[in-house]
Amino acid sequence: xxxxxxxxxxxxxxxxxxxxxxxxxxxxxxxxxxxxxxxxxxxxxxxxxxxxxxxxxxxxxxxxxxxxxxxxxxxxxxxxxxxxxxxxxxxxxxxxxxxxxxxxxxxx
Amino acid sequence: xxxxxxxxxxxxxxxxxxxxxxxxxxxxxxxxxxxxxxxxxxxxxxxxxxxxxxxxxxxxxxxxxxxxxxxxxxxxxxxxxxxxxxxxxxxxxxxxxxxxxxxxxxxxxxxxxxx
Numbered sequence: 429x430x431x432x433x434x435x436x437x438x439x440x441x442x443x444x445x446x447x448x449x450x451x452x453x454x455x456x457x458x459x460x461x462x463x464x465x466x467x468x469x470x471x472x473x474x475x476x477x478x479x480x481x482x483x484x485x486x487x488x489x490x491x492x493x494x495x496x497x498x499x500x501x502x503x504x505x506x507x508x509x510x511x512x513x514x515x516x517x518x519x520x521x522x523x524x525x526x527x528x529x530x531x532x533x534x535x536x
Numbered sequence: 537x538x539x540x541x542x543x544x545x546x547x548x549x550x551x552x553x554x555x556x557x558x559x560x561x562x563x564x565x566x567x568x569x570x571x572x573x574x575x576x577x578x579x580x581x582x583x584x585x586x587x588x589x590x591x592x593x594x595x596x597x598x599x600x601x602x603x604x605x606x607x608x609x610x611x612x613x614x615x616x617x618x619x620x621x622x623x624x625x626x627x628x629x630x631x632x633x634x635x636x637x638x639x640x641x642x643x644x645x646x647x648x649x650x651x
Contacts, residue, residue, distance in 0.1 A: 472571075
């Protein structure tokens with residue numbers, strides 16, 4: 429599994445876009461980029477994933493650089509309920525390896 | 537919306553006792569997983585299970601641990617002789633099938649406290 433690097437914490441104003449970066453410079457060609465989040469002590473929640481192309485769903489957008497060495501998760505209009513730990517995972521197969529993630533604090 | 541459920545939400549046990557943690561995965565899912573998270577630490581993979589057998593396990597998943605799908609709906613994690621260091625949140629997850637990209641859906645967790 430490729431190692432990912434994320435900032436330990438970020439703040440975002442409520443209603444603004446939250447842009448969470450992730451570096452995965454050693455990602456291999458068949459590894460997908462996944463984003464999960466964990467609100468307080470709840471189970472991790474799947475957000476989005478992608479391989480090469482940018483992806484969007486009802487929760488977020490995922491922007492992957494052309495060289496695939498980094499990506500950005502975008503929450504377009506952050507709310508207080510988006511305060512959580514966000515995990516970026518690069519993986520092939522079905523074992524998720526979680527790092528420390530980014531603590532996103534959405535403030536009013 | 538279908539979801540993974542886990543019981544109990546909190547289990548307290550004495551060191552050396554056996555515990556069974558239960559999970560009901562999403563009904564049409566074929567892959568099942570257990571993860572754990574010691575307080576303040578990272579979420580750690582324990583084991584994956586498919587077609588009634590373990591497909592992958594971590595170093596944490598030693599002989600004290602076992603998994604079983606006793607019927608068509610439940611998926612269990614058994615710890616035979618609990619240790620203090622087994623105290624953690626245990627999360628069950630399931631996924632549709634083992635494609636090259638697949639999202640896992642997690643349950644709310646069971647908090648295990650070993651005294």
